[in-house]
Amino acid sequence: MNGKVVKSLREAIELSGLKSGMSVSFHHHLRNGDYTLNMVMDEIAALGIKDLTLNASSIFDTHAPLEEHIQNHVVRKINTNYMSAGLGHRISEGLMEEPVDFRTHGGRPRDISLGITPIDVAFIAAPAADCAGNCSGKVGPSACGSLGYAFPDAMYAKKVVVITDNLMPYPLRGWSIPEIYVDYVVEVDAIGNPQGIVSGTTKITRDPVGLIMAETAVKVIQHSGLLKDGFSFQTGAGGASLAAAQFLKEIMVRDKIRGSFASGGITGYLVDMLNAGCFESLMDVQCFDLKAVESIRTNPAHQEISAMQYASPAAASAVVDKLDVVILGATEIDTNFNVNVHTDSNGYIMGGSGGHSDTAAGAKLSMIIAPLFRARLPIVTDRVSCISTPGRDIDVLVTQRGVAVNPKNQELMQRLKDGGLPVVDINELKEIAERITGKPQKKTRAGRTVANVIYRDGNVIDTIKSV
Amino acid sequence: MGKIIQRATAGTLESSDVLVTLEPAQEGLEIELNSVVQNQFGAAILETVQEVLKELDVQDARISIVDRGALDCVIRARVETAVLRGEGEC
The missing domain is CATH 3.40.1080.10 (Glutaconate Coenzyme A-transferase)
Structure with a gap:
């Protein structure tokens, strides 16, 4: 036996x-x-x-x-x-x-x-x-x-x-x-x-720029029309995203909004939201910190899900398709809203999609939070050096200097304008950044293919070249 | 004018800052640049450094620039400060 x-x-x-x-x-x-x-x-x-x-x-x-x-x-x-x-x-x-x-x-x-x-x-x-x-x-x-x-x-x-x-x-x-x-x-x-x-990165930002972005992100969610009973939510473990979750919790508690679930990689901040009554359940494919581990062990409302149930397009249904709002990061985003999370500014591999494009495809509102520039590098470009998530799946970019809405989502654009949010064209965000940083010299993408980026439907969406 | 008489530094190695180190030299300018945004802004940084040195009439110096992605205005301020310190002015 x-x-x-x-x-x-x-x-x-x-x-x-x-x-x-x-x-x-x-x-x-x-x-x-x-x-x-x-x-x-x-x-x-x-x-x-x-x-x-x-x-x-x-x-x-x-x-x-x-x-x-x-x-x-x-x-x-x-x-x-x-x-x-x-x-x-x-x-x-x-x-x-x-x-x-x-x-x-x-x-x-x-x-x-x-x-x-x-x-x-x-x-x-x-x-x-x-x-x-x-x-x-x-x-x-x-x-x-x-x-x-x-x-x-x-x-x-x-x-x-x-x-x-x-x-x-x-x-x-x-x-x-x-x-x-x-x-x-x-x-x-x-x-x-x-x-x-357990990751050491799952801490709320104290950077004032990050906090402004987080506040703006929550205002976008409030004015999107999605923040009501039954609300579902996912966020990454970046500092600004966690701050946004914290601000969102305060509003949901204050206004007694009872959401259905939060999903994805789970942090202690989402556990706090569950315990505060913001959600009925957590759908957890991966724990990011000890508080999440403790919660999934002890709280039946904190549920483990498989990668298939989380996000597989071949599954009969998946959690990502029930998402209202996802907050995601970007190393670059271009004026067509394509997002890069695979390579750094010099073209070196330093990440990957993870659940980025799955949640972006599934959620009703896919939001990117990113500063206008990091050190001297503008985040908004003419063309990202690698397409990780296609622009058609991204609804809005939140920066410290304004919010750019994908023109394909006119309803959201109108809602945010009506809500008094600083809505600007994404091309304008690019110009604002470049006025501050200067215009970066573009490196040509040469070299042989060292990686294929395969979108969730199985098609190659981009390739990464050697550096 | 613009005579570098002593070794001087300005700035830090924090992200978005630049560390400028200046030393006296016999003849001409020798600029060494090391930047995290070399590919995107290397030429622009060198141009700025040379411009500030010219404005301050520095003709002979060895300069090391270790850049962590500083904005142009920061680079100008750090170079200027290093020069003034190198001249014994502050």
């Missing part, structure tokens, strides 16, 4: 039948504290297996050893939704022969479920698991809360290996991923460093 528990990672890999040329997958709920990806890839390399496709929902700086595995041809191809600047820079410099395929948090499960990106062996880091592989992220020394992104891997991979540092008696209570999908269970000393699992 205990047949699934194997003594070592190496044994699990051997039993899984992993061979050169196959595909392995990982989820990223342990974020920059993750040990499992490196642990598994080192073992795979030691076994002499090569030419793998690595399908990881996100790749962080802690995964720097991947560079060596790429150079040694252990990894031949990467599919991911997000890549931080560490490996991103190296990819941009031409580290890999094959381009990286970037997807979205909805596009990844779509393509896994449709067999477009089949997975041979999925490795699931589990903060708690029993001997049959029932597992959960809610308890244990490496608790990370939701395991949302790991669901498609568990359900569709040919073989599934659960890696845990917290083997519990069968049956584990409150499992997320059930034993029916799991082939092997391995116990290790630690799957991650709790310090790195």
Whole structure:
């Protein structure tokens, strides 16, 4: 009956039948504290297996050893939704022969479920698991809360290996991923460093520019006509977005507005909103901080969702399509409202869509919050250096010097004007910024393709060139 | 006029600021630029620095500019301050 528990990672890999040329997958709920990806890839390399496709929902700086595995041809191809600047820079410099395929948090499960990106062996880091592989992220020394992104891997991979540092008696209570999908269970000393699992960036901004943008963002929501009972909401973990959530909470509490849900990556600020009665439920695909982890463990109204339920266009329905308002960030936005969250101002990879384009496509009001310029770099450009989310899915840009509404949404434009908001043309925002910063010299996009940006419907929406 | 007699600095390495360091030199201007926005504003920054030095009649100096994305007005102010300090004026 205990047949699934194997003594070592190496044994699990051997039993899984992993061979050169196959595909392995990982989820990223342990974020920059993750040990499992490196642990598994080192073992795979030691076994002499090569030419793998690595399908990881996100790749962080802690995964720097991947560079060596790429150079040694252990990894031949990467599919991911997000890549931080560490490996991103190296990819941009031409580290890999094959381009990286970037997807979205909805596009990844779509393509896994449709067999477009089949997975041979999925490795699931589990903060708690029993001997049959029932597992959960809610308890244990490496608790990370939701395991949302790991669901498609568990359900569709040919073989599934659960890696845990917290083997519990069968049956584990409150499992997320059930034993029916799991082939092997391995116990290790630690799957991650709790310090790195929860983000240090989820703090409200104190920057006056950020606070002005947050106040304006909330006014936009108020005047959009969407802020009423049943309201649904998502926001990223950026400082200004969190400040907006805080201001929104004050208004919802004051006016006794009872929303239906908040979704996405969940922070303590959204937990506070739930507890204050602003929402009936949280729909959580990933926890960003300890308060969120504690909440999903103890509060039944704080619900775990899979990546498919969150955002997959191949699912019969998904949470993002029920969103009223999403607040998103941008490294660049152009005068056609296309948004870049993949590359920095010099064209280096330093991010990815994550759920950006999924939520932008689903929400009734998709808002970008961004300052007119960061350091000396204007945010509004003629053409973003990489299209992550197409302009047709963006309704409004909020800056410290005015609000630009996508002309396709005339109703919103009128509502905001009537509400006395500082509505300006996006071209004018670009000019205001350039009067202050000067006009930046444009670098030509040359070089070979180092990454494809695949929109959630499966089409390549842009390519990223080598730097 | 514009004689740099001592090493002087102005500014910081904070984001959106610039650190200007000035040293006496025998002959001519030697400007070293290191900027996070080199690709977008490298030429504009050099132009501004040269302009301010000319205005202040500085002909011989070694100047290091470590720029963290400062606006043009900030660069002007920092260079001017460094020059005045280098001349022993403040």
